[in-house]
Amino acid sequence: MEFDAVLLPPRREQSVARGWWPERTINDALDAAVAASPGKIALTAVSTATGQTQRLTYAALADGAERLALGLMRRGVGRGDVVACQLPNGWQFALTYLACARIGAVLNPLMHIFRERELSFMLRHGEAKVFIVPRQFRGFDHAAMARALQPDLPDLRHVIVVDGDGLGDDSFDAVLMAGESAASRTERAAMQAARAHPDDVMQLMYTSGTTGEPKGVMHSANTTFSNILAYAERMRLGRDDVILMGSPLAHQTGFMYGLMMPVILGASAVMLDIWDPANAVWLIREHGVTFTMASTPFLSDLTKAVAATGERVPSLRAFLCAGAPIPGPVVEQARSVLGAKIVSAWGMTENGAVTLTRLDDDDVRASTTDGCPLPGVELRVVDAQNDDLPVGETGRLLVRACSNFGGYLKRAQWNGTDDNGWFDTGDMAWLDATGYVRIAGRSKDVIIRGGENIPVVEIEALLYRHPAVASVAIVAYPDERLGERACAVIVPRAGESIDLATVTGFLASHKVARQYWPERLEVHDMLPTTPTGKIQKFKLREMLNTSRAETTERTP
Numbered sequence: 001m002e003f004d005a006v007l008l009p010p011r012r013e014q015s016v017a018r019g020w021w022p023e024r025t026i027n028d029a030l031d032a033a034v035a036a037s038p039g040k041i042a043l044t045a046v047s048t049a050t051g052q053t054q055r056l057t058y059a060a061l062a063d064g065a066e067r068l069a070l071g072l073m074r075r076g077v078g079r080g081d082v083v084a085c086q087l088p089n090g091w092q093f094a095l096t097y098l099a100c101a102r103i104g105a106v107l108n109p110l111m112h113i114f115r116e117r118e119l120s121f122m123l124r125h126g127e128a129k130v131f132i133v134p135r136q137f138r139g140f141d142h143a144a145m146a147r148a149l150q151p152d153l154p155d156l157r158h159v160i161v162v163d164g165d166g167l168g169d170d171s172f173d174a175v176l177m178a179g180e181s182a183a184s185r186t187e188r189a190a191m192q193a194a195r196a197h198p199d200d201v202m203q204l205m206y207t208s209g210t211t212g213e214p215k216g217v218m219h220s221a222n223t224t225f226s227n228i229l230a231y232a233e234r235m236r237l238g239r240d241d242v243i244l245m246g247s248p249l250a251h252q253t254g255f256m257y258g259l260m261m262p263v264i265l266g267a268s269a270v271m272l273d274i275w276d277p278a279n280a281v282w283l284i285r286e287h288g289v290t291f292t293m294a295s296t297p298f299l300s301d302l303t304k305a306v307a308a309t310g311e312r313v314p315s316l317r318a319f320l321c322a323g324a325p326i327p328g329p330v331v332e333q334a335r336s337v338l339g340a341k342i343v344s345a346w347g348m349t350e351n352g353a354v355t356l357t358r359l360d361d362d363d364v365r366a367s368t369t370d371g372c373p374l375p376g377v378e379l380r381v382v383d384a385q386n387d388d389l390p391v392g393e394t395g396r397l398l399v400r401a402c403s404n405f406g407g408y409l410k411r412a413q414w415n416g417t418d419d420n421g422w423f424d425t426g427d428m429a430w431l432d433a434t435g436y437v438r439i440a441g442r443s444k445d446v447i448i449r450g451g452e453n454i455p456v457v458e459i460e461a462l463l464y465r466h467p468a469v470a471s472v473a474i475v476a477y478p479d480e481r482l483g484e485r486a487c488a489v490i491v492p493r494a495g496e497s498i499d500l501a502t503v504t505g506f507l508a509s510h511k512v513a514r515q516y517w518p519e520r521l522e523v524h525d526m527l528p529t530t531p532t533g534k535i536q537k538f539k540l541r542e543m544l545n546t547s548r549a550e551t552t553e554r555t556p
Contacts, residue, residue, distance in 0.1 A: 001080050001127050003106070003201040005218045005406025007417055012199065020376040020402035021222035022229065023198045026101045026263060030065070033058045033266040037239075041268050044287060045090040048274040049137075054091050058266075064091075064176065065098035069191060071178035072099060075158055077130055079104030079194040082204060084128040086110040086119075086146075086250070088137050088273040092162050092172060093249050094259055096132055101202060104194040108204040109250035112137055113530075118214065120149055122206050126216055126409065127155040132172065135163045138274070198222045201406060205252060207349040216409030217349050227352035227403035228261050230374040234356050235318060235343070237291055239266040242315075244292040246272040246280055252349045253322065257293050277305035281313060288315040295323035295533030296330060299342070303334045316340045318359065321366070322347060323534045325439065325457050327464035328367035335363055346370035346439050348425060350405040355379075355437050367461070369436040370429075376402035380422065381431050389430075394440050394455075397429040398422040442537075447474070450482040454516050459507070463488065466506050468496035471527050473535045474518060477544045488518035489540050491526055498523065520544075
């Protein structure tokens, strides 16, 4: 397949000259880790369904990658071919990525929640030649779905099933075992020649946007390495660290920092396929986990589990939160209970982590900012005319980074990057005098009530401090006169209740302008989220159009 990663060549010379692009691939990192510590545990994978734990040394990881690569090559997979996988966190996912790199294939990780509608588009658009799925995961028959899709996908030659029946040709074990027989001299030469280069597209990951269809984000080894190395340096991570990943590897969080980063550092990874806070506590204690990254709900869950059991996690040095602002009370409680540094970050599939707070920062920064740029990253906050805004004023956030993606597959018109390399993130934000950024929400999530912008993030953060509020999201609903009004969707704490008068009274007590108060309240048992814990506000907006709620109106 031909990849139109048009955003990579224009910045190559500068990125290499400044040392941002290290000119390395995951093959180089894995080979170095094997040479340094072949017997070191590289990966511990936990299966929630079976209760089994699989441990692989670096030598075993490399051997498995070579065998799977040879098995794929013998099935016609080669340089530039797309291998899609919808696997949970585990050793099979890790081997699939590493095997693809061995033969220059491109991995297309797909979230396990995707079904026929999403997959039929992504597999066709990405021209996937192979689709690797679990037989079942969380009670769903992925194998049956994949096989049903295959006849309508002309490029899809193989559906490979993990834990399939026996050792048929569609079994992951069969592909892996096919590589056990010695490769011929011709095959070895072909594998060596096909190995991924630093500027090759090595990952195709789909992300939703405002265009109405998923967008295929293309990344190279250079774009991802440039981010991971800077990230690890800021977090002071090295080969002696043990990294827990409970976020899906099919999401950029899991892929870059749970799969790639441990190999690049020569560290150890612990992978959990289904998030369970009690299991996470046990894994941290059992394996001496020093670092993890996930969204705010994961942090809250872990904090509650440790507080409830009294089982401390002294090895855990840092928990990095991304995906949404962290409420101050969550930071305070987590810091006290876990003893770990809570780090706030912001990023996107298109560029990985862009901003992080520092380990030496005051704890309050984690709840009031989303960090400052990593090396090789620049930020601008601009108005509608693309003019820079003063410190403290909210506008559109632009990013120019060594880790910016290569473009959207077959959709260069959506790349959102100008001739000077500035990428429009679609987020609203403001910068403080020290260069730290605060994300104010997606541009499409901004609520403009009668011409007045409502500071959604700040109001949400304040409501999290109410003792009856467990979770909250503020979203817009249409209004004929004012254009939009604000609705607070709240999940109360267990045994608590809340009404609109309580919400507005609380905001009044904190001297919040009346124009910023929610004028409608919905009380739910839970909020819709992605598997990584991000609140799906678009679903809340859809629900508001069909539900009845307590409402109060006032003039602007």
